[in-house]
Amino acid sequence: MTAVEFLVYLVLSVVGACLAIWIASKPKAVGALLVAAVFINRPYLSIGNTNVRLEIIVGLVCVLSLLIRSSLKRFKVSRYFAWSALLIFFWAILLSLSSIFVSPNPGSSLNVLIWLVLNICCAIWIAVTPSMWRTLIRWVADVGLVAGGIAVICYLAATVTSAEIYGVQADPAYGGFAAYGLSLEANVLGNIMCLLGLLAICNPANAISPLAQRLLPILAPVAILCSHTRAALVSYLVGLVLTLLMKPQVTRRVLAVMALSAAGVGFLFAISPDVGFAKFSQPLNLETGTGALRYDVNASALVELFGSDYMLTGLGLNSFGQRHLDETQPGKNLPGYLGNLPLQLAYDGGLVAIVIVGISVVAVSYGLMKKGGGRTFLVLGSAYLLFSISTSTLWLLQTWYFVGLGWASLQPLPTCTIHGSFRERRVIIT
Numbered sequence: 001m002t003a004v005e006f007l008v009y010l011v012l013s014v015v016g017a018c019l020a021i022w023i024a025s026k027p028k029a030v031g032a033l034l035v036a037a038v039f040i041n042r043p044y045l046s047i048g049n050t051n052v053r054l055e056i057i058v059g060l061v062c063v064l065s066l067l068i069r070s071s072l073k074r075f076k077v078s079r080y081f082a083w084s085a086l087l088i089f090f091w092a093i094l095l096s097l098s099s100i101f102v103s104p105n106p107g108s109s110l111n112v113l114i115w116l117v118l119n120i121c122c123a124i125w126i127a128v129t130p131s132m133w134r135t136l137i138r139w140v141a142d143v144g145l146v147a148g149g150i151a152v153i154c155y156l157a158a159t160v161t162s163a164e165i166y167g168v169q170a171d172p173a174y175g176g177f178a179a180y181g182l183s184l185e186a187n188v189l190g191n192i193m194c195l196l197g198l199l200a201i202c203n204p205a206n207a208i209s210p211l212a213q214r215l216l217p218i219l220a221p222v223a224i225l226c227s228h229t230r231a232a233l234v235s236y237l238v239g240l241v242l243t244l245l246m247k248p249q250v251t252r253r254v255l256a257v258m259a260l261s262a263a264g265v266g267f268l269f270a271i272s273p274d275v276g277f278a279k280f281s282q283p284l285n286l287e288t289g290t291g292a293l294r295y296d297v298n299a300s301a302l303v304e305l306f307g308s309d310y311m312l313t314g315l316g317l318n319s320f321g322q323r324h325l326d327e328t329q330p331g332k333n334l335p336g337y338l339g340n341l342p343l344q345l346a347y348d349g350g351l352v353a354i355v356i357v358g359i360s361v362v363a364v365s366y367g368l369m370k371k372g373g374g375r376t377f378l379v380l381g382s383a384y385l386l387f388s389i390s391t392s393t394l395w396l397l398q399t400w401y402f403v404g405l406g407w408a409s410l411q412p413l414p415t416c417t418i419h420g421s422f423r424e425r426r427v428i429i430t
Contacts (some may be wrong), residue, residue, distance in 0.1 A: 024065035040182045055397045059118025062125040078410040080367030087360040095317045103316030112318040116395040126404025137207035144196035148223035155179040155226035176276030178228035187391040190229025193220045198239040202376040217257040231387040239383040246375040314350035341388035367410045
C-alpha cells in the first residue's frame with residue numbers, strides 16, 4: 001500500500017466514523033436505516049471472507065447509539081424485557097460455544113453469529129427508544145406497501161416477457177417466477193409481507209397510516225402469491241382468523257380484507273400462466289416437491305442431532321449447511337438450509353437452546369398478559385411461527401425488528417401529551 005492509498009483510506013475511515021457517530025445520535029436517522037434494512041438484505045459488499053449487508057452496518061450504528069445514550073442517561077426498562085433480553089444473550093453465548101467447538105467451519109458459524117447479535121442489538125435499540133415506537137410501526141408499514149407493490153410489478157413484468165429480471169428469480173422446484181424485490185430471497189419477501197399485512201389490520205397504537213391500513217392487507221397476499229411462498233399465505237389466512245377471534249372490533253375490516261384478498265389472488269391465478277402456482281393447490285403436501293425435500297431434511301437433522309454427543313448443546317449455528325448440500329437446487333453445490341425454526345434452534349444450540357428461547361418468549365407473553373395486552377403479539381407470533389416451520393428467518397433483521405416492537409410493548413412509557421391532554425400509554429402493541 002502506497003502512502004497516498006493509506007492517506008485515502010485514513011480519510012475515508014475518519015469521515016465514515018464521524019458520519020456513523022452523527023447518525024447514531026439521531027433517533028430518526030437510525031430508525032430510517034432500520035426500516036430500510038428490513039427490506040434491503042440481498043445486496044452485500046464482500047470484505048475478505050465476509051459478506052457485509054446493510055443489516056450489519058445498521059446493527060453497528062445501533063450499538064454505537066446505545067453506547068452514546070447509555071453514557072448520557074440510564075435506561076428504565078421493564079423487568080420482563082430485561083429477563084427476556086438477558087436469556088437471548090445467554091442463548092447467543094451458547095451458540096458461540098457450540099459453534100467454536102462443534103461446527104465443521106467455526107469461522108462461518110461465527111460470522112452468522114455476529115450478524116445475529118447485531119440484529120439483537122437492533123431489537124434492544126427499538127425497545128429502549130420510546131420516542132420512535134409509533135414512527136417505526138408507521139414507517140415499516142408504509143415502506144412495506146411500496147416494497148410489495150414493486151415486487152408485484154417486477155413479477156408481472158417477468159411473467160409477461162418470460163424473462164428473468166432483477167427482483168424476480170426462477171422457481172427451481174416448480175417453475176415460473178418468484179418475486180423477491182430487494183429481499184434475500186422470495187420466501188423472505190413473502191414472510192415479511194405476511195407480517196405487515198396483519199400488522200396493518202391490527203393497527204397497534206393507531207400508528208398505521210390510512211393508506212397502508214386500506215391497501216397493505218389486500219396487497220400482502222397478492223405479493224405473497226408472487227413470491228411463491230405457500231407457508232406465508234397459509235400463515236396469513238390463519239392470522240386473519242386469529243384476528244377475528246382476538247379483535248372482534250375489527251370483524252368487518254377482516255371480512256372485507258378476506259373478500260378483497262380472495263378476489264385479488266383469484267384474479268392473478270386466472271390471468272397468470274405461471275406453472276409455479278400449482279404448488280398452492282397442495283399447501284400441506286409432504287410427499288412431492290419442496291415439501292418432501294424439507295421433510296427429508298428435517299428427518300436427517302433430527303437423526304444427526306440425537307445421534308450425536310451434543311444433543312443438549314447443539315452442533316453449532318448454521319452448521320447444517322456445512323454438513324449438507326441444498327437438495328432443492330441439485331448440481332449447484334450450495335450449502336443446505338434447515339428452515340424449520342424449532343428444529344433449527346435445537347440443531348444449532350441443542351435442547352438447552354429450546355428451553356432458553358422458550359422461557360424468553362414466555363416472559364414476554366406473561367408481561368403482556370399482565371398489562372392486559374398482547375393480542376397483536378399473539379396474532380403476529382402465531383403467523384411467524386407457522387411460516388417459520390418451513391422458512392426460518394431467524395437471524396435476519398425482519399425477525400428482530402418485530403421482537404424489538406414486542407419488547408417495546410413491555411416497557412413503561414413516560415407520561416406524554418396527546419391532543420393536548422396528558423395520558424399514560426403502557427402497551428404499544430395490544
